[in-house]
Amino acid sequence: MKKAVALIVVVLIFGTVLSSCVIPADEVLDPLGKYKGHEFYTQGEFQDYTEYAKYYYDSVDFTDNKIFSKIQQADLDNLNEHLDDFESCIASYRENDETCEIVVNYDFDRSLIDCEDYLYIDSEKHTWDDGYTSLVNYDVYFFDTQTNTLYYFHNNI
DSSP: OHHHHHHHHHHHHHHHHHHTTSOOOOTTTGGGOOOSEEEEEEEEETTEEEEEEEEEOSOOOOTTOSSOEEOOTTHHHHHHHHHHHHHHHHHHHHHHOTTOHHHHHOOOOGGGOOTTSEEEEEEEEEEOTTSOEEEEEEEEEEEETTTTEEEEEEEEO
């Protein structure tokens, strides 16, 4: 009886360890389907880091996508606010080390943005003691329909 209980405990522990090794689903990327290639750059660590990525697709169908929405004129101010903040972080990294991987490879061109594209932004703002409000943590996903490229911008201070 003791051996059976011990065996059950070992099996449960082993199952728990294996299940923790499973890669979690990505609720933003997974619905887009399989990408054919990607580039990913990061700078910083733990709670103070910046990421920039590009995912290349053959095609994506947004018909039933519940995450992304087609860009409207009203979205442009919000998108540009995030891009301004992101690019100021890139500029700050550039001041410290112009050979930094994310600096060298950041190549987003705002002229790509039009109302045929899709957008998803998950963002937090914080109001500081002096009354100044700033972006503190965000993920921006911009899908350019003309090139079938998903651009990802993340910053967390």
